[in-house]
Amino acid sequence: MKRRPIVAGNWKMNGTQEQAAAITHQILTSLPQNSQVEVVLCPPHTILGKVGDLLKGKAVLLGAQNAHWEPKGAYTGEISAPMLKDLGCRYCIVGHSERRQLFGETDASVRKRLRAVLDHGLTGILCVGETLEQRQQGKTWAVIQAQLQAALEGVESARAAAQMVIAYEPVWAIGTGQNATAAQAQEVHSQIRRWLAGRFGTAQADSIRIQYGGSVKPENTADLMAQPDVDGALVGGASLEPAAFLSIIASTAQAKETPCSTASS
Numbered sequence: 001m002k003r004r005p006i007v008a009g010n011w012k013m014n015g016t017q018e019q020a021a022a023i024t025h026q027i028l029t030s031l032p033q034n035s036q037v038e039v040v041l042c043p044p045h046t047i048l049g050k051v052g053d054l055l056k057g058k059a060v061l062l063g064a065q066n067a068h069w070e071p072k073g074a075y076t077g078e079i080s081a082p083m084l085k086d087l088g089c090r091y092c093i094v095g096h097s098e099r100r101q102l103f104g105e106t107d108a109s110v111r112k113r114l115r116a117v118l119d120h121g122l123t124g125i126l127c128v129g130e131t132l133e134q135r136q137q138g139k140t141w142a143v144i145q146a147q148l149q150a151a152l153e154g155v156e157s158a159r160a161a162a163q164m165v166i167a168y169e170p171v172w173a174i175g176t177g178q179n180a181t182a183a184q185a186q187e188v189h190s191q192i193r194r195w196l197a198g199r200f201g202t203a204q205a206d207s208i209r210i211q212y213g214g215s216v217k218p219e220n221t222a223d224l225m226a227q228p229d230v231d232g233a234l235v236g237g238a239s240l241e242p243a244a245f246l247s248i249i250a251s252t253a254q255a256k257e258t259p260c261s262t263a264s265s
């Protein structure tokens with residue numbers, strides 16, 4: 001099955017309104033009209049509205065970085081899935097390793113957040129990945145399998161196929177400049193796809209896109225995207241540089257043999 005490649009930019013805690021407008025504008029004006037790569041921008045909550053307004057009617061979609069599991073209520077500092085929907089979000093990252101490591105996110109809270117995201121009609125980008133220590137101890141697959149199992153508990157097959165993207169992000173590769181090799185990524189991606197097939201069925205697993213994330217740059221995109229089970233990228237640092245992000249999108253398109261030329265305006 002041919003899966004539509006997806007490149008998402010995770011801006012993390014970066015960007016003023018002015019910077020957001022400048023980055024978004026540059027991406028919109030330079031992205032080829034016929035890009036077959038699905039492009040998603042995930043700015044921080046404070047500028048979701050701003051970026052969302054600029055993306056209205058455009059091919060680039062809006063995503064958030066996190067969502068609470070309750071729709072509303074006394075949860076100071078949190079943002080809910082219906083609020084994100086209200087702002088025009090189509091995607092929401094769930095279980096990013098920075099949330100797990102720095103903000104006490106657990107498998108149980110990731111499951112609840114993902115459930116809320118799906119229940120409110122958003123597509124979840126579920127992040128999984130091992131630490132360097134876990135990789136060195138040969139525990140990579142055990143860790144990822146446990147993360148998948150916990151987060152996707154109770155998710156129906158049809159829903160997984162329609163509303164799920166998985167992002168494999170080795171923790172040691174995030175923000176370090178040291179990306180996983182194409183072979184390392186493909187090995188884990190194919191294991192994830194096999195697991196998805198066992199959990200949801202082969203046809204569903206074939207349709208679920210699996211992004212790679214962790215120091216994706218223009219220089220390493222072609223190699224990573226040439227892998228059959230790598231369906232796109234979740235890009236952190238490089239997504240804040242429009243030229244680099246556009247180059248990653250173009251390389252993805254090329255690697256997946258979808259029409260996408262370089263800047264047109």
Ligand code: PGA
Pocket residue numbers: 010169173174175176177213214215216234235236237238
């Ligand atoms: P990076 O981050 O591209 O800066 O390594 C990726 C991510 O955290 O999603």
